[in-house]
Amino acid sequence: MFHQRSLGGVVIYNTDDNRMMNADILELLNFLLNGFSAALRVAYNYQEKLETIKALEGLIARLDNQDKLLEEMVDIIKRLLKVERISFLTVDGDSRTLSIKKSYGIRADVVRSMQIPIGEGISGYVAETGETLRIDNIEESESKFKKRSLEHYFNRSLLSVPLITTGSDGSLKVLGVINVNNKTNGLTFNQQDQQMLESIAHLVVAALTNIDLTNAKHEHDLLQQQLDNARDVQMALLPRKFSNMPSEIDMFAKSEPAIQIGGDFFDGIKLPDGRWLAAIGDVSGKGMSAAIIMAMSRIILRTVVHETSEPAKIMERMHEYLSRDISDYYFVTMQIVVIDPATGAAEMVSAGHGPLLGRIGGSLVQLESKGGFPLAVGGTGVTFESVPFRVQAGDQLLFFTDGLPEEYDPNHEMFGFERTKELFTASRGLPPKDLVERFFGAAEQWRAGGDAHDDLTIMAVEYRGVTQ
Template sequence: MDNKEQRPVVLAVDDTPQNLDVVKGILTPQYRIKVATNGPAALKIVEKQLPDIILLDIMMPGMSGLEVCRELKANPRSADIPVIFLTAKDQTEDETEGFALGAADYILKPVNPPILQARVKTHLALKQSMDALQQTSAELARAKQRMELELNVGRDIQHSMLPNTVPERSEVTLCASMDAAREVGGDFYDYYMLSEDELCFCVADVSGKGVPAALFMAMSKILIRSRARDERDPAKNITRVNAELSEDNPECMFVTVFFGVLNLSTGELVYTNGGHNPPLMRRASGEVEALRDIHGPVVAIMPGEEYGQSTLQMEPGDVLLVFTDGVTEAMDTSDNLYGDDRLFDVLKAVPDSNVRSVVDCVNESVAAFAAGAEQADDITMLAVRYNGY
C-alpha cells in the first residue's frame, strides 16, 4: 500500500476557500486533506469515507458548524470522530454549546500553524488510544464469553458424571454434596454396588480448572469404576488406574482419590488413599478420628507407583465423612483457612449420626466461616453411615 494512503485523513470544513488553503498548507505533509465548503457537503464526505478527524468552522451559511456537529454525534458511525471547531474570539457562547455537543477542542482564528499541528496530532493520538481501548474491551468481552461457555461446558461435564440414585440398602445410608465454585474444578464422587454385599465408593479431586479438569475428571471416574469390576482390591484398582492415567499425560494433571469398598454384611471397610485428604470417622459414640494410616501419592504422575490399602471395622451408627480440600482450605475474608480442627469440632458437635445432618452441619459451618469471601474451590463431601446387617 502507498505510504500516502496510510496517512490519517483530515476533513476541513469552512465556507471560506482561503481558510481551507491555509489548513491544507499547514497539514498536507503529514495528512491527507479533504475539504468541504458547507455542512451538507461535509456530511456527504463523511457518509462515503469516515475521516480520522474533522476541523469545523462554526459560522457557515445555511447549516452551521454546530448543526453539522450535532448530526455527526447523532450518527453511531461518526460519533467518535474528534471534532475541532475553528472559531473567532467573540464566539464564547458557541464554544460552550459545541463542547456540550461533543466537540473535542477549539482553535482560534486566524489559525496558528504550530497550534493546529499540535492539536491535530494530540487528538488523533487520543482517538487511536480510545480505538485501541475499545478493541481491547471487545476482545476481553469475547474472551469472557468464551470463558463463560467453557465454564458451562465444564459444569455440565462435572454434573453429568455424578450418580443420580442412591443404593437402597438398609445396611447403609449415603449423603453427598457438591458446592461448585464459579471456576469449575474437577471434584467428583461416586458410589455403586460392586456385588450383592459390597458397596464401592470414592471421592476425588482433579488438579486444574475448567474444561481440561472436567475432562480429566470424567476419564478418571470412568477408569476407576470400570477397573473396579475387574479388580475388587482398592489398592490394585488405583495402582492400575494410576498406570493408565500416567501413560499419556503431557500436561501433568493429577487426581487425588479416596477409594473404599464396604462389606455391608460385616461392616469391614477396605480402602486406599492416593494423595487425598484423610477422611474422618465419626463413631456412634461421638468420637472422631482421621484415617491417616494409609496415604499414597497423587494419581496420574508416577506410573510405577504401587498403592497400599488398609482395613477398618465400621460399627452400626458409625459415619465416614470423605471430603475434598475445598472444605478445609476454604478461606474467610482475612485469608484464614477453615482447617482440620474446625471440621473435627463440627463432627463432634453434630447432634446425631444422620448423614444428612452431618453434611448439612459441615456445609453451614464452612459457609458461615467463609461468608463474604470468594469461593476458590469446589466443596465436596460424601457421608457413609453403616447401619448394621
C-alpha cells in the first residue's frame, strides 16, 4: 500500500484566447502534472536520504565496535532502500573467503554456514574485482556466476557493493561486501539506490578503520601499561639500598633499560665471612626474556653466596646453574668484586664482561681477568680466575655494562671506552652517587635526545678505609 501526500497545487486561468479547457487539454495537463509530481517526490526522497546519510556521519563516529556498527547499518539500509534482505560479508585474509557478519532477512543456519571463496558467486566476484554489481534480473545474469538458489529473490533484482579501503602503499583493498535484494515495492534497484548504498559503504569503511585504529590504540595502551608494570616489578627486584653494607664502603648503582624492561642487574651482598661483594651483570638481548633471566641470575647469585665465599667459585656455580636453566640462545656477562672492609684486600672475577675501571692509589687502572666465558657458554667444567688487588681509603671502582661505551650519538659515533676513562678521570672527588649520575647525564647528552641503544647500568664503589 502506498501512502500519498500533497506536494502543492497548480491554478490555471485566463488562457490567451479565453477558450474553455477541453478534455484533451486537461488530460495533457494532468499527465504533465503527474510527471512533475513524480519528479518532486524523487527529489524530496533523494534529499531526505542525503540528509539521513549526512546524519550518519555523527552516528558512526560514536560507534566503538564492529558489531554495533553493522547492526546500525543494517537498520539504516533497511529503512533507506526499503529492502527485505541485507547481508554484510567480510573477507578472511587467511582463507580468502567471505562470511556473513551481520544480516537481515536471512535464516540463521545460512548465516552460520556460508563461506564464499573470493572470485566465486556474486559476492566473490565483487570482492575480487572491487566493482559494484547491480542486477535487474538475476536469472538472466546467472550464467556469469556459479549456480545458486533463486528461491529468496522474488523480484530477481540485486545490488552488491564492495567495502574498499586504501592501503598505506596506495593500493586498494576489499574488506567485504554489502548485498541487498527484494525491494518492498517490487521494483528493481536503480542508479540512485546504487549511489546511496555506495555512499553508505564508504561511511562503513571509514567507521571500521576508525574502530581498528581505536582498538589498536587500546591494545597499545594496554601493552604499554603491562610493560610499565613489568618495569616497576623489575626495578623493585634491584636493591634500592644495600643492607648490611660495611661502614668502610660506600656504593651506589643505577639501571635504566633501553625499552621498558631489560636484562641488566646489579647487587651488593655481605658474605658470610664478612667481606662485601659487588656484582654487575648483563643478559644478552632485551625485553621480557632478558628480564626473566636477569631475575633468575640475581636469585642464583644470592643462593650461591651461601655455598661459597670465593669469587671464582661463586662464578663457577653461577655458570653451572644458568647453563642448566636457560636455553642456548642466551648468556650472561658478569663481574664480581669482593672487598675485605678491614684490610682493603680485594679480588675481581669477570665472566665475559668488560674491564673494571679503578682509581687506585691516585692512578687510573684497568682491571681485567684472563679468559672467562660469559655464563651459560662453554658447557660444563668451565673455570674462572680471580685477579687480586688492594684498595686504600678514597679509592673508587667503576662498574658499567656495555650500554655506556656503546651509546651512539646522532652521527652514529659511539661514546667509547676512551671517553669513559676520560670522564672517570675528570670526576675525581665525586662520591659514588654523584659519579653515577654524572655518567648517566653524559650518556643522555651524548645521544642528544635519541633512544638508548642498549640497557645501561653503572655502579660506583668507594673504599673509605677503616674507621679509627
